[in-house]
Amino acid sequence: MPAATNLKFCSLALLMLAAILAATAVFGPVRAQEPDGVNVPGFWDPNRRFTKPDRTKVRAIRFLTEQESPPFSFTGPDGLPAGFNVDIARAVCEELDIPCTIQELKWDLLTAAIEEGRGDAIIAPVPITAENREKYLFTHPYLGRPARFVATKKSRLQIISNATLADTKVGVVEGSPHARFIETYFPQTERVPFEDHAALRAALQGGALEVVFTDALSASVWLNSQSAQKCCIFVGEAYTDLGFFGEGIAVAVDPQRKELRDAIDFAMSRIYFNGRYFEIFLRYFPRGYY
Structure with missing residues (x-):
């Protein structure tokens, strides 16, 4: 191939790649990479530059x-x-080349610690809600909480649709966004409510149910644990409807510290694009959940 033609071909390929990346970024979490068959979510727009x-x-x-x-x-x-959040925090500080401390507290003490000036940022799954936005500045999300179907390995269910789930009993946690989602989009499906995730998983593992619809992140942790006894697998795709399942997990920052929030966003984007995020994600979520 002549050099000029080859140059045009390479330029066209690069333009196509840039267009694909820009398009996927518009729609939130994407399957950014699939090392060893594990889908690693991506939350950062390659066209956005953090200061x-x-x-x-x-x-x-x-x-x-x-x-x-x-x-x-x-x-x-x-x-x-x-842990995952601890390693992400350390990677952020290394990227910024500044010292940091990481203190573990009981969940109900985290907010008071920020209010009393005993900490700068909470790296934990604080819900991104209108009420919490009045208390904190949130960084860009760094982890998602999609929903997925989990079925027993004995199940013949392979494709998720209204047809395949018609008249099928699907376990859900009562009153959860997952229960409302099934009611909205799979109206012919029979919902079987449970008090909590422990009861839901016990019913699935014990064979009382063939499939459940639940939080994919916590399900991934359970499926990878010894307590699951390799009973079950994810079936179908991940559901990322923000109206039901939220915006994901972000760092909650002291509301007076906008510069800190922006600095963490800058470091988070850097560790994502240099590959450090993938390394940490796969260390703690080898099964993946997207």
């Missing part, structure tokens, strides 16, 4: 996280905080 933070305004970060909430946060064998 490099002013080091004089962000000299250190005191992260707060939930105590003993594996795999997000837990005490490691060395007695130090460990």
Whole structure:
């Protein structure tokens, strides 16, 4: 192929790739990479550029996280905080080249710690709601909470549709967004309500149900645990309807610290595009949930 023709071909390929990336970014979480068959979500628009933070305004970060909430946060064998959120926080500080501390607290103490000035940012699944937006500045989401169907390995269910789920009993947690979603989009399906996730999983694992519809992130953690006994698998695609399942998980920052929020956003985008995010994600979510 002549050099000029080859150059035009490469330029066209690059333009097509850029268009694909821009299009997928518009629709929120995408399957950004599939190492070893695991879909890793992507939340950052490659066309958006976060401003490099002013080091004089962000000299250190005191992260707060939930105590003993594996795999997000837990005490490691060395007695130090460990987990997905902890590793993300450390990667952010390394990217910004600033010192940081990570303190584990009980869930109901996190908000007070921020209000009393004992921390700068909460890296834990604080719901992104209108009420919480009055208390915090939220960074760009770094983790999603889609919904998925989980079925027993003995189930013949392979394709999810109104036809395949017609007259099928689907377990849900009573009053949850997942129950409302099934009622809205799968009206012919018989919903079987349970009090909580533990009861829902016990019914599925024990064979009382063939399939449930639930939070994919927590289901992934359960499926990868010994307690699941390799009983079940994800079936169908992930559902990311923001109206039902929220915007995902972001870092909640002291409302007076806009510069800090922007600095964390900058670092988060950097660790995503340099591959560090993928490494951390696969360390704690080897099964994936998208």
